[in-house]
Amino acid sequence: MARASSVKDVAARAHVSLGTVSNVLNRPERVSPATRAKVEQAMRDLGFVRNESARQLRAGRSRTLAYVLLDARNPFFTDVAQGAELAAESAGLSLFLCHSGNRPSREADYLAHLVEQRVQGILVTPVDPHAAVLDDVRRNGTPLVIVDRTREDAEFCSVAVDDVLGGRLAVEHLVEAGHTRVAFIGGPETIGQVRDRLAGARQAWAAAGLPDDQLTVIATDALTVAEGRSAGERVMGIGSSRRPTAAFCVNDLLALGLLQQLSTAGLSVPRDLAIVGYDDIEYAAAAAVPLTSVRQPRQELGRRAAELVLDEAEDPDHQHQQVVFTPELVARRSTLG
Amino acid sequence: MARASSVKDVAARAHVSLGTVSNVLNRPERVSPATRAKVEQAMRDLGFVRNESARQLRAGRSRTLAYVLLDARNPFFTDVAQGAELAAESAGLSLFLCHSGNRPSREADYLAHLVEQRVQGILVTPVDPHAAVLDDVRRNGTPLVIVDRTREDAEFCSVAVDDVLGGRLAVEHLVEAGHTRVAFIGGPETIGQVRDRLAGARQAWAAAGLPDDQLTVIATDALTVAEGRSAGERVMGIGSSRRPTAAFCVNDLLALGLLQQLSTAGLSVPRDLAIVGYDDIEYAAAAAVPLTSVRQPRQELGRRAAELVLDEAEDPDHQHQQVVFTPELVARRSTLG
DNA sequence: TTGTAAGCGTTATCAA
DNA sequence: TTGATAACGCTTACAA
Numbered sequence: 015m016a017r018a019s020s021v022k023d024v025a026a027r028a029h030v031s032l033g034t035v036s037n038v039l040n041r042p043e044r045v046s047p048a049t050r051a052k053v054e055q056a057m058r059d060l061g062f063v064r065n066e067s068a069r070q071l072r073a074g075r076s077r078t079l080a081y082v083l084l085d086a087r088n089p090f091f092t093d094v095a096q097g098a099e100l101a102a103e104s105a106g107l108s109l110f111l112c113h114s115g116n117r118p119s120r121e122a123d124y125l126a127h128l129v130e131q132r133v134q135g136i137l138v139t140p141v142d143p144h145a146a147v148l149d150d151v152r153r154n155g156t157p158l159v160i161v162d163r164t165r166e167d168a169e170f171c172s173v174a175v176d177d178v179l180g181g182r183l184a185v186e187h188l189v190e191a192g193h194t195r196v197a198f199i200g201g202p203e204t205i206g207q208v209r210d211r212l213a214g215a216r217q218a219w220a221a222a223g224l225p226d227d228q229l230t231v232i233a234t235d236a237l238t239v240a241e242g243r244s245a246g247e248r249v250m251g252i253g254s255s256r257r258p259t260a261a262f263c264v265n266d267l268l269a270l271g272l273l274q275q276l277s278t279a280g281l282s283v284p285r286d287l288a289i290v291g292y293d294d295i296e297y298a299a300a301a302a303v304p305l306t307s308v309r310q311p312r313q314e315l316g317r318r319a320a321e322l323v324l325d326e327a328e329d330p331d332h333q334h335q336q337v338v339f340t341p342e343l344v345a346r347r348s349t350l351g
Numbered sequence: 352m353a354r355a356s357s358v359k360d361v362a363a364r365a366h367v368s369l370g371t372v373s374n375v376l377n378r379p380e381r382v383s384p385a386t387r388a389k390v391e392q393a394m395r396d397l398g399f400v401r402n403e404s405a406r407q408l409r410a411g412r413s414r415t416l417a418y419v420l421l422d423a424r425n426p427f428f429t430d431v432a433q434g435a436e437l438a439a440e441s442a443g444l445s446l447f448l449c450h451s452g453n454r455p456s457r458e459a460d461y462l463a464h465l466v467e468q469r470v471q472g473i474l475v476t477p478v479d480p481h482a483a484v485l486d487d488v489r490r491n492g493t494p495l496v497i498v499d500r501t502r503e504d505a506e507f508c509s510v511a512v513d514d515v516l517g518g519r520l521a522v523e524h525l526v527e528a529g530h531t532r533v534a535f536i537g538g539p540e541t542i543g544q545v546r547d548r549l550a551g552a553r554q555a556w557a558a559a560g561l562p563d564d565q566l567t568v569i570a571t572d573a574l575t576v577a578e579g580r581s582a583g584e585r586v587m588g589i590g591s592s593r594r595p596t597a598a599f600c601v602n603d604l605l606a607l608g609l610l611q612q613l614s615t616a617g618l619s620v621p622r623d624l625a626i627v628g629y630d631d632i633e634y635a636a637a638a639a640v641p642l643t644s645v646r647q648p649r650q651e652l653g654r655r656a657a658e659l660v661l662d663e664a665e666d667p668d669h670q671h672q673q674v675v676f677t678p679e680l681v682a683r684r685s686t687l688g
Numbered sequence: 689t690t691g692t693a694a695g696c697g698t699t700a701t702c703a704a
Numbered sequence: 705t706t707g708a709t710a711a712c713g714c715t716t717a718c719a720a
Contacts, residue, residue, distance in 0.1 A: 030706075030707085031706065031707040031708070032707085032708090033706070033707055033708070033709090034705085034707075035705060037705090037706085044705070045705075046705060046706090049705080049706080068712090070712095071711095071712050071713065071714085072710070072711080072712050073712085201706085261720090
């Protein structure tokens with residue numbers, strides 16, 4: 015494949031100067047119709063395509079945003095991405111998705127690459143919101159917004175959902191349904207969300223005046239379907255006198271795994287165990303027993319994050335903001351019998 | 352935020368020439384340890400980050416691949432992406448994901464942008480494999496591989512799975528289990544996969560000597576959970592004497608929707624209706640009744656596609672190849688009672 | 689070992 | 705209306 019043609023080649027073929035070609039591209043009204051036609055014909059003949067690197071080098075900034083996400087298989091993140099996409103689109107930018115797969119090294123590689131590319135802004139759901147890589151991006155001047163995680167300092171904009179409230183909503187719902195022995199399923203506690211949802215669960219539990227030891231924490235190693243199945247086995251291993259009558263899972267994948275494990279074992283949901291999930295992914299409503307779940311405004315999260323990153327890129331007086339959205343409980347058959 | 356610093360700034364601060372700075376970056380062994388240390392210190396002081404646009408402009412090519420996919424929410428595509436990622440990583444490249452959301456205009460925008468960025472190569476699962484946008488990319492000299500779709504001409508490399516065979520495997524499995532009235536659920540038929548899987552289904556049906564009219568086609572408008580539910584209602588509306596005893600769904604999302612609809616209606620899978628899905632996504636195994644499904648080597652698909660696109664980018668003697676992988680049936684409870 | 693200078697393709701300024 | 709030229713930041717001959 016021959017070298018792609020440049021404005022210079024177009025100029026030569028159209029017998030005009032290089033500046034005129036550029037004008038055709040950027041200020042066509044300044045060019046006489048005749049020469050414009052000539053130039054456009056030459057472009058077609060040569061299959062001319064602007065070289066974005068050169069434009070960018072000249073302009074100092076690119077026309078792209080990027081979202082570095084933890085897990086492209088988790089519908090939560092793809093919904094966030096979709097929201098960001100909409101915002102990017104209306105700003106005339108492209109959004110690239112980068113999949114860190116929960117690996118700090120890949121995340122770091124992507125962030126470094128994006129900074130080198132001088133993207134307009136980066137959205138990231140980081141493996142660890144306190145990792146130094148994020149501060150490096152900031153220091154290098156690329157706007158960055160943290161999505162679905164928070165940091166105590168105000169070094170970055172962030173958008174997140176109130177997970178303490180979400181945990182509270184879930185457990186209040188179970189308490190109202192009369193449950194007095196509940197399992198909290200999730201982990202590891204290194205994940206802020208796990209801690210927050212547990213804290214909310216405990217708040218609701220205490221507020222209902224129920225004894226601490228009747229809220230059992232079942233720790234998992236990850237938030238996956240497989241871990242949900244394994245948690246199911248552990249729940250069922252609890253002696254029937256002390257066995258919880260309901261479970262609150264930190265996300266829907268766990269809840270789906272739990273549901274499957276129970277139904278494999280011939281138990282019925284919600285009769286034998288009521289289940290509340292978290293995230294309200296599409297598969298939650300589509301499960302054989304539709305899952306009660308805590309819904310987060312996912313698209314809105316992405317949209318707002320993209321807006322913030324653009325504000326940071328464009329407004330010299332930009333102030334960092336921590337946006338916190340409110341979750342909402344969606345009750346379905348898995349708790350309503 | 353002040354302008355990011357350049358090699359020139361670093362050179363000034365380290366009191367060396369700009370060429371030396373470049374050497375530190377690209378051929379550090381040619382620089383004396385003392386000056387190298389000086390330069391590296393200056394880089395740290397200034398928070399220097401290479402400008403990738405400039406490098407790229409100079410080098411004429413970028414260090415990225417991109418995969419333009421139809422639907423980031425469909426685990427099939429994210430698994431393909433993961434395979435591509437692995438291949439990209441071992442070639443030292445970054446992979447960006449672009450989500451067309453099944454919209455030809457977004458797909459075209461992304462492709463145009465990627466060509467302008469002079470990415471090393473593009474993988475794409477196109478809305479329409481015959482659309483002219485693909486030929487435009489080719490004409491502009493960017494290597495492009497079609498993923499999970501095929502074209503009759505040999506203008507592009509492509510990687511796909513034998514969908515006719517997949518359809519045959521699914522229906523052979525049902526026939527072996529003794530079913531003589533089967534529903535084929537899927538659509539629209541504009542999607543090549545739908546046509547191929549149906550063709551395979553019919554082959555297996557005919558080979559078993561079963562009458563045409565006992566293989567009922569239930570057309571859907573899309574391959575989604577919601578459409579699966581609606582198909583479920585239609586299946587159940589068929590008079591019991593003529594109602595199919597098994598269904599083959601063109602993908603797992605349809606199958607999951609169907610499964611949910613049936614269980615909502617109090618029917619049992621596989622007793623009242625056996626179900627075979629397609630894709631073997633994670634949620635298929637995790638459904639309340641684990642789904643029998645046709646598995647495609649998804650990661651392998653992505654890996655191979657990335658390899659082909661790199662070959663096209665690097666080997667002047669590159670020959671286009673149509674790679675076809677073989678699917679495999681995974682039997683689970685939804686057909687095994 | 690280090691420095692100088694040309695050039696990648698684009699845009700924008702200024703002059704013709 | 706069009707053309708010549710400089711500049712963006714980097715890499716790489718080539719010269720010192």
